[in-house]
Structures are given as structure tokens and as C-alpha cells.
Amino acid sequence: MDSALRENIKGLPIDALEARMVELGHPAFRGRQLFRWIYSERENDFEKMTDLSKAFRSELLEKFCLPTVQIVEERKSVDGTIKYLVQLPDGEKVESVYIPAEDRYTLCVSTQVGCKMACSFCATGYQKFTRDLKSWEIVEQLMVIKPPHPVTNIVMMGMGEPFDNYDEVIKALKIFQDPMGIKLGKRHITVSTVGLTPKIQQFVDANLGKLAISLHGTTDEQRSEIMPINKKYPINHLMETCKNLKFKGKGRVTFEYILFDGFNDSLDDAHRLAKLVSEFPCKINLLAYNENSFSKLKRPSEDRVLAFQDVLSSYYITTTYRRSRGRDIAAACGQLKTEVANRSLRQLQ
Numbered sequence: 001m002d003s004a005l006r007e008n009i010k011g012l013p014i015d016a017l018e019a020r021m022v023e024l025g026h027p028a029f030r031g032r033q034l035f036r037w038i039y040s041e042r043e044n045d046f047e048k049m050t051d052l053s054k055a056f057r058s059e060l061l062e063k064f065c066l067p068t069v070q071i072v073e074e075r076k077s078v079d080g081t082i083k084y085l086v087q088l089p090d091g092e093k094v095e096s097v098y099i100p101a102e103d104r105y106t107l108c109v110s111t112q113v114g115c116k117m118a119c120s121f122c123a124t125g126y127q128k129f130t131r132d133l134k135s136w137e138i139v140e141q142l143m144v145i146k147p148p149h150p151v152t153n154i155v156m157m158g159m160g161e162p163f164d165n166y167d168e169v170i171k172a173l174k175i176f177q178d179p180m181g182i183k184l185g186k187r188h189i190t191v192s193t194v195g196l197t198p199k200i201q202q203f204v205d206a207n208l209g210k211l212a213i214s215l216h217g218t219t220d221e222q223r224s225e226i227m228p229i230n231k232k233y234p235i236n237h238l239m240e241t242c243k244n245l246k247f248k249g250k251g252r253v254t255f256e257y258i259l260f261d262g263f264n265d266s267l268d269d270a271h272r273l274a275k276l277v278s279e280f281p282c283k284i285n286l287l288a289y290n291e292n293s294f295s296k297l298k299r300p301s302e303d304r305v306l307a308f309q310d311v312l313s314s315y316y317i318t319t320t321y322r323r324s325r326g327r328d329i330a331a332a333c334g335q336l337k338t339e340v341a342n343r344s345l346r347q348l349q
């Protein structure tokens, strides 16, 4: 069969792969065998799946394909962060970032090409939305990299809004966690949203990873200025949703709060933030903005960030301050893709 006509069986969670094999008249365990080869052995060649019979391998070759993605640019920071520009089969590009820390090695993956959310501080927000990634394209970002240390954690915080591509994201999460494949536990996976509230409880119910919400503002006026989604789902509505969340076990929300100099980093903001989250268990991750050429927003001084953190701590809110990583390699979301696109444009002119 023409390779273009073969069916792509990457991106199917294990139960769907078993069901597909049963449809073809094979026992379900054939699906498990295939899944293990693809995600545990990372084998993309049916011929090399040696514990499958020759006849079965020939049938797989005839009917199916196992596509992959390509790394087209790689940049390494002095702090060990590595940024990858990943090309998809249709030529579109997304970014993934490997971030080593003392006890964890995190890969930040993208879920869409471009983004509809148009956050004004984010380089991706300025790129037009092109399409959703398929589940296999999300997983493949982990499969193709060869980092210095195996990845221990996944964050869906790269290009795109994960809950705007919910079904494919859920399939990818199932694949990341399956004990027959990549084996990352759900405590090692975080999905970050700008706050698409209709999907938040659904995600919590799915119990496939930790929830992070990008807040970045303490009043509607302020937040709407940099995150248009706030006009649809304002802060009070978002907080009400968080208050009513029913976690299985000891789950809690993590809020990501990027501090912008003179915009949302005053002590009044810190007090307001503490009051907003006072009615439910949560954690706050503070980040100082990584400036880029698209936005006039500035990075605050370390002193301002620490003073902000002190206020939150005085309310006994668990707060972490993550130092920005990879500032020398344009590691913030969307920056590398924009730089490479601008470079190609200059070369054409």
C-alpha cells in the first residue's frame, strides 16, 4: 500500500490499540505488544519488532505507519536548559524545552501550532493559530530528544492552550503514563491552562495529572489587559470554579503568577492575590517575566519579587519562586520559533 494511505497507529492509548487489533481479528495482547515496542523500546520499524510473527509484521507493514517528528534546531543554555524546535510532518514547527534541575528533569511540550488565546506577554500569542497537535505529535516531542538525563517530568506549558485541544491532550497523557510504555506517573505531569473553566473539573475528574492555572493578574481590568480570555472567564468565576473543584485524594490547584514590573507586582497585588485564593487549598508559583521584543512588559527586580513572596508567605500560602531558565537561548514560549521564522524571512529578502 502507498505509504501515504497507511493508517497511523501512533497516538492511540493502549486500550484503543488493543481494540484496533481485535477489529483486525487479532487477540488484544497484540495491541499491548505493539504499544510496548513503540513507547518502551521506541521502535518505529515493524520489521525490528522481533517477538511478533513474520506474518503479523508483514500485515502491520502493509496497513500501518509509525510517523515521527524531527528536531530542526537545538539551543543549549549555560544553565543546562535545552530548547528544541520540532518540525511536524506537514512542515509546521513547535517548541519543546528540556529543563534540568537538582532532582527533576522536565520537558515542557507544546499542544498546538500557534495559539488562539493571544496573551500579550507571550511570543506564541502573536503567532497565528494554525492547528491542534495530534496526541502522537505531543508524545513524540519526548520520544525524539536525546537529553543528557532521561526526562522525569512533563509540563504542558509550551505553545498552545492544552484545554483548547482537550481530547488529544487526554490521549497523550494516557500514553505518557502507561506502565507498558513511558511510565511517567501522574504526579510527574502538569497541565497548565489560562483558565478554560468548562474543562477544569473534567480534567480533575480524569485524574491524569496536576492542574496549573495561569493567573498573572489580581483584578479583571489588569488580567484582561494581558489575557483576553479573562473577558470570557473573569477572575471571580475562575476562583469559584477552583473553590468547587472535587479532587480525588489530596489534589490542589497550582497558580502560575508571572510578575511584570510595575504592572502586577505591587504589595497591594500580593495582598489581593492572597485574598483571592484564601478559600481553597492551593500553591502559587511566582516567575519573573522573561522579556521579549514583542511586549513592552518588563522584568521586575529580584527585590520586588521577594517582597511579593513575603506577603504571600505571611498568609501561610505555599509559594515558590522559580528563577527563569534558559534566558540566553530564548527559552520562553514561542520565542525560538519566532526568531527562526524571522531569520528565514531575512534570508529570503
Ligand code: SF4
Pocket: 115, 116, 117, 118, 119, 122, 123, 124, 125, 126, 158, 159, 160, 161, 194, 333
Ligand atoms: S501564554 Fe499560553 S495560552 Fe497564552 S498565548 Fe501563550 S501559549 Fe497561548
